[in-house]
Amino acid sequence: MKILLTRKQTKAGNYISEIKEADEYTIVHEPIASIDLMERASRAFVSIFIRHFPVSYKKILVLCGVGDNGGDGLAIARMLYALGYDLEIYIINHSTKQSANFKKNLERLQNKIHPVEISEIDEIPDFNKNDLIIDAMLGAGLSRPLEGLIESTVEKLNESEAEIVAVDIPTGLFADSLNGDKDIILKADYTITFQTPKLAFVLPQNGDFVGNWEVVSIGLHEEFIGKLESRYFYTDSQIAEAFIKPRSKFANKGHFGHALMMAGSYGMIGAAVLSTRACLRSGVGKITVYAPECGYAILQTAIPEAMCLTDANKAFLETLPKLDNYQAIGIGCGIGTAPKTAGLIEEVLKQVKVPIVIDADALNIIASDKKLLALLPKGAVLTPHPKEFQRLIGKKWENDYEKLALLEDFAVSHQCIVCLKGAFTAVALPDGTIHFNSTGNAGMAKGGSGDVLTGMILALLAQGYKPEEAALLGVYEHGLAGDRAAQLKGTTAMIASDIIESIRF
Ligand SMILES: NC(=O)C1=CN([C@@H]2O[C@H](COP(=O)(O)OP(=O)(O)OC[C@H]3O[C@@H](n4cnc5c(N)ncnc54)[C@H](OP(=O)(O)O)[C@@H]3O)[C@@H](O)[C@H]2O)[C@@H](O)CC1
Ligand SMILES: Nc1ncnc2c1ncn2[C@@H]1O[C@H](COP(=O)(O)OP(=O)(O)O)[C@@H](O)[C@H]1O
Ligand SMILES: [K+]
Numbered sequence: 343m344k345i346l347l348t349r350k351q352t353k354a355g356n357y358i359s360e361i362k363e364a365d366e367y368t369i370v371h372e373p374i375a376s377i378d379l380m381e382r383a384s385r386a387f388v389s390i391f392i393r394h395f396p397v398s399y400k401k402i403l404v405l406c407g408v409g410d411n412g413g414d415g416l417a418i419a420r421m422l423y424a425l426g427y428d429l430e431i432y433i434i435n436h437s438t439k440q441s442a443n444f445k446k447n448l449e450r451l452q453n454k455i456h457p458v459e460i461s462e463i464d465e466i467p468d469f470n471k472n473d474l475i476i477d478a479m480l481g482a483g484l485s486r487p488l489e490g491l492i493e494s495t496v497e498k499l500n501e502s503e504a505e506i507v508a509v510d511i512p513t514g515l516f517a518d519s520l521n522g523d524k525d526i527i528l529k530a531d532y533t534i535t536f537q538t539p540k541l542a543f544v545l546p547q548n549g550d551f552v553g554n555w556e557v558v559s560i561g562l563h564e565e566f567i568g569k570l571e572s573r574y575f576y577t578d579s580q581i582a583e584a585f586i587k588p589r590s591k592f593a594n595k596g597h598f599g600h601a602l603m604m605a606g607s608y609g610m611i612g613a614a615v616l617s618t619r620a621c622l623r624s625g626v627g628k629i630t631v632y633a634p635e636c637g638y639a640i641l642q643t644a645i646p647e648a649m650c651l652t653d654a655n656k657a658f659l660e661t662l663p664k665l666d667n668y669q670a671i672g673i674g675c676g677i678g679t680a681p682k683t684a685g686l687i688e689e690v691l692k693q694v695k696v697p698i699v700i701d702a703d704a705l706n707i708i709a710s711d712k713k714l715l716a717l718l719p720k721g722a723v724l725t726p727h728p729k730e731f732q733r734l735i736g737k738k739w740e741n742d743y744e745k746l747a748l749l750e751d752f753a754v755s756h757q758c759i760v761c762l763k764g765a766f767t768a769v770a771l772p773d774g775t776i777h778f779n780s781t782g783n784a785g786m787a788k789g790g791s792g793d794v795l796t797g798m799i800l801a802l803l804a805q806g807y808k809p810e811e812a813a814l815l816g817v818y819e820h821g822l823a824g825d826r827a828a829q830l831k832g833t834t835a836m837i838a839s840d841i842i843e844s845i846r847f
Contacts, residue, residue: 343557343581344567345574345778346538348482348517360570361482361517361538368563380410380443383536383560384417387509390534390558391418391476392425400474400505402429403467405495406457407479407513408440414509415478416447416457423455431457432467434479436492463494471503477528481510487525488514496528508533512551517542520743527551536560538567539576544766544778545742573750575777577769582818585811586847589625598627599669599804603797604690606633606641606676607683608657613676613702613793615644616838620797621672622647623845624819626804632663658682662689670697670803674704675793683707684714691717697803697812699723701796702730709733720757721772721809723799727763727792750774759813761799763792767817771810781821785828790838795820798845819845 346360369376402422406415412433419431431451440448451457460466469475477499479492488496496514499506507530511517514527518541521527533555535543542548543555575581590597601621606614611633618631622645630649631641635656642650653659660682665671671694677683684707690698691714698719700708705726708714715734718724724734728745732738735752739745746768753760753770762768767779798820802812826844827836 343576343578344538344570344572345518345541345544345576346567346570346572347541347574349519359482360572364537364562364567364570367566368561371563371566372561377443377446379560380413380447381417384414384421386536386558386560387414387418387534388421388425390556391422391507394532395474395507397426400472402427402474402476403469403504404429404431404476405479406431406433406444407492408433408435408437408444409480409483410441410443411478411481411483411509411511413441413443413447414481415476416444416451418476418478418509419455420447420451429455431455433457433459434492434495435459435461436479436490460491460495463491466491466495466498469499469502469504471505473502473504475499475504475506477506477508477513477530479513479528481513482517484511484514484516487522488527493526496526500526500529506530506532506553508552510534510536511540511542515542515548515551520741529553532556534558537562539778541574544576544768545746546764547742549765573775575775576780577777577814577818578780582815585807585815587805587807595627598625599806600628600630600667601626601800601804602630602632602663602665602668602671603675603800604632604659604663604671604673604677605793606631606637607659607678607680608634608636610676610678611637611640612790614641616790616793616842617672617675617797617800618645618648619839620794620842620845621801621804622797623842624798624801624816625847626801629801629804630668632659634658634660655682659686662686662693665690665693665695668696668804669806670699670800672699672701672796672800674701675796677703679703679706679710684711688714688717691719694719697721697723697809699725699796699799699803699812701725701792705730706733709736715756718756718758722758723761723803723809723813724758725761725763725792725796725799731760731762746776750776759809761795761813761817763795767821769813769817777814779817779821781818782824783821783828783833785831785833785836786821786824786841788837791824791841794823794838794841819847
């Protein structure tokens with residue numbers, strides 16, 4: 343799914359809102375009146391809301407601004423009232439310019455509910471933990487940091503223990519550009535957003551404001567959205583599953599490639615076990631794991647399905663094996679950073695002729711020597727976590743928007759694929775697009791989860807998936823397996839081996 347922007351710079355240097363454009367195009371070409379589109383959006387919000395919050399749950403306070411986000415709030419309040427919800431409406435008079443749709447929805451209340459108008463700071467009500475707040479103050483139209491009445495309302499909400507559900511975007515959060523350090527932004531527990539995820543929602547720095555979020559379709563014109571030139575995407579099930587190649591009835595193991603996994607060192611043979619097992623669970627025909635000698639008995643016992651080749655060195659990898667017989671290579675999990683291992687990495691980068699996935703200490707070794715960076719093969723898949731990526735680029739970022747710019751820059755200038763891991767792992771492609779992953783959970787924030795990902799991507803590369811596809815699909819399926827593992831074990835208890843056991847293609 344595309345991530346539409348509220349603030350996109352055109353080639354001429356002006357700013358446009360893709361969301362507004364899609365909105366206006368839909369109004370003209372469906373055609374549908376603007377007020378009816380708002381009605382549809384509000385109904386879509388309500389359909390999700392009632393699944394989470396039953397009628398008798400809590401007293402609801404609907405806080406409305408006077409733009410279209412406020413118009414949504416009024417329509418949502420009318421719909422919930424008709425369903426029997428106990429609610430009050432507050433209108434925060436932050437501006438004298440009420441939008442046309444806001445006015446129309448005010449009329450549609452027909453004196454059934456009487457909104458309370460808030461025009462002064464001392465009129466802001468007290469909020470407490472038994473209140474459920476629907477935040478319809480400001481959404482995509484935020485044009486500057488909060489100030490005055492609306493800022494005070496948000497401050498008071500943030501200090502309260504009230505539960506908060508935001509309509510479209512939490513008030514005060516810019517949808518796709520940087521907020522200032524001192525900006526006051528509403529801390530929502532839940533956000534139901536229209537049509538497309540917002541870029542701000544997938545960035546760690548905004549996690550406290552957006553809470554859990556969900557996208558609801560409001561039927562904006564798909565053909566128009568399809569034509570928009572986007573830089574940011576969200577890998578959902580539809581996109582990921584389209585990559586999966588079915589296995590032919592008459593297939594034999596030769597059709598699915600022979601992978602080489604170079605992994606492990608003394609004390610870190612577990613990383614080799616995890617990555618190799620994950621590779622096997624992801625459809626590879628054959629795998630050979632290349633490990634230092636200390637790993638031999640462990641690997642042969644733990645993974646009878648894998649072949650094992652050992653380096654003469656007992657404790658770490660030192661000598662390059664023959665690379666000729668493999669369709670793809672994985673390198674890095676648990677290999678350590680011994681100087682002799684660094685020599686091996688250099689040789690791999692010079693000699694490799696097949697797709698490669700590079701992880702962990704292999705990335706740290708590359709980061710420590712700029713001449714290795716220059717040897718990165720085009721189309722290589724790199725899987726750094728944020729610290730490893732910082733080492734690769736040799737600098738820290740000030741904020742997540744700068745991080746995205748650096749990520750894009752790295753993938754374009756090295757013509758490689760970078761999977762920057764974390765919640766909503768960002769996969770940057772050589773064409774400069776960034777694809778955020780939709781699966782995964784905090785139970786995966788544990789040692790070994792990354793090794794599983796490397797094994798999965800290696801399996802896909804060996805089977806002939808293009809590096810872009812292997813990265814996007816591997817990251818998606820890894821997160822999905824993590825979600826299944828969390829269902830079985832819970833996020834606290836689950837471990838990397840559970841992710842492997844939950845891989846299901
Ligand atoms: N296509 C879609 O997705 C659809 C979107 N829909 C809905 O429309 C919403 C967008 O509505 P919108 O454009 O009217 O903007 P909105 O968020 O109400 O804010 C505008 C108001 O805020 C004001 N204002 C701005 N900054 C401020 C500040 N710092 N402090 C104080 N005031 C500030 C600004 O005032 P001004 O700048 O003129 O002074 C103006 O009055 C969107 O989020 C969704 O809910 C659906 O109904 C239908 C389909
Ligand atoms: N909060 C989270 N939500 C979703 N996925 C996560 C979260 N934290 C970590 N992960 C995933 O778990 C994996 C952790 O990888 P990594 O940091 O390399 O761990 P390790 O090196 O210990 O194996 C990554 O794929 C990452 O995307
Ligand atoms: K809002």
